[in-house]
Amino acid sequence: MKGLNEKEFLDLVTKHQNIIHKVCNMFASDEQDRHDLFQEITIKLWMGYRTYKGQAAISTWMYRVALNTAITLQRKEKRKAETQALHSNIQPADENAEGYSKTDIEMLYLAINKLDSVDKAIILLYLEEKKYDEIAEIIGISRTHVGVKITRIKRKLEGILNETMEKV
Amino acid sequence: MELDDIQKVWKQANQEQNLHEYSSDEIRSFRKSRSRDFTKWIRNSLRMDFMIKALIAVSYFVLIILFRSEVVTQIICAFLAVLTFGLIWIERPHYTKAVLLDQSTESLQAVLHERLAFLKTFYFRIQFLVGLTNPLLVTVGSFFYYYTKYGRVSFPEIDDILVFISILIISFLFTIPTTASMYGFHARTLQNSLASLEDSDHWEKAIRSYNRSKKILTWIFVSLMVIGIAILAFILLK
Incomplete structure (x- = not known):
């Protein structure tokens, strides 16, 4: 990951973090899960930042990575929580x-x-x-x-x- | 509430949300944290396996030196050392594939297909290659045991060889239940998402077929266990 501008990445995620929050609220059932998912999405965004060359709008790219992560990161214990409300905040x-x-x-x-x-x-x-x-x-x-x-x-x-x- | 109003209701809900805004430092710490994705688990287990296999290969070279008067043992150790390095060489591209999978920023459908393809091809190959580490470890351990206890390798009788081979097979099969369970869960999750996305019954059929073969395999496994226990009980009580 050398050569990537970390500061630029952090500014980008900080500025557009509402996108990640919306995805987390939609897919995670409690505060802890939301926090974990946010963390995982940040990791994936950083990993994908290398290949992001601005060909898609930044929000499109972020939604894509965030939704891919939320959908593919389903864990076994998550099934139990499906009926819990996602609107606690x-x-x-x-x-x-x-x-x-x-x-x-x-x-x-x-x-x-x-x-x-x-x-x-x-x-x-x-x-x-x-x-x-x-x-x-x-x-x-x-x-x-x-x-x-x-x-x-x-x-x-x-x-x-x-x-x-x-x-x- | 009318269905056409859901966008407005959503907008209002979002405006009223009391979200915790993360600072740049918090996001930096997230970036550096450990991923819980299964691809990360695969990468970690491969990294660990590379290290163990490298240690095993070096141990075989040590054994070649220790058994300098036994040509047959030296040939076996040299063969196993080369085999172990060969396995590391074969495993390397699988690691790269898992890294590429992690970096993918394709569309959802493409990512689901990529991951399913990875599971169907690379995952089982990886588990097979990682599973081979156990018998290699048992073999190298046995050679060291013979060296420290007898100073030489005694090639035992046919019964002993059969027991040794059985131990090797059991050590190889040891990881299979976990492997199969992880595969089943991830494959089903991905296939369910693809079934929903593509409105195709292809994936639903695939899930049904997977469940059917899972039942058959469970029956075979349980039957073999029962037969094995019955034979063992018969021999012991005879």
Whole structure:
């Protein structure tokens, strides 16, 4: 790794760390797991920094490495934690001007938590308002396939949300 | 909440998140920390194996000097030393492959395919090559035992040779349950992700086929164990 500018790398990760946080929140179930995943993603970013030549936007590259790490680093004990909520560090207001309550946010998170890891990755990029072309570049499928996947995931979410609302 | 609103709900949730911002120093310490990826585990075990094999090879050279009056033993030791170095040579590209896998920043689909291909080809080869270290270690240990106790290698009777070969095979097979379990878990995880990503039943079929062969192998393994114990009990109680 000689010759790589560590300071440049650290500045980059510090500046764009919200991307890593978002991925960690989506894939890790508790504070310790989030911390571990953040650490692992940082290691992978550093390892991949050697081959990053600026051909993709920095956020695209970071999302790609972070999501690849989160999906491939699944450990056996992680399965147990799948039902745990991933929103422990959110302290939403009771209701805002748009009318989204704490319950709305919790329900969205709970529904997302029930998706499989690939669907979670795609919906995260969609929620972050990434263009279909960028999602296709990160995930490695065609733009059309991205559209189809998002429609299906939204349908799944709708089903889960309806089910949850009926229970409530 | 309408489904079309989920982007807005998400935005609000993120605005209200109370995230701990890491400092540059904290991120530096993360960068330097130990990875928990299985490729790192493979690289570490290969590095350890290189060292053990190198020590074994050097020990064989020491044995060649110690057994200077026994030509047959010297030839065997020379052959095993060359074999051990040869195994290190064969293992080297596998290590490089694991490093490249770690540095990959391809798309998710490409990375999943790369890792699965690595598991299907390199992983078993690596475990086979690493597994060979145990019999080499047992052999070198036996030679030193003969040297310190008798000062020479006595080539024993057929029964002793059979027992020795059995020990070598058992020492080689020792790591197989862990190897198979790790392979099974990682392969299933990757195949599940690919099945979800590619909307293809190809990977689901692969998982079903893997589960089927796992059941068959478990049955064979358990049956052999039962037969072995029965034979042993018969011999002992006869």
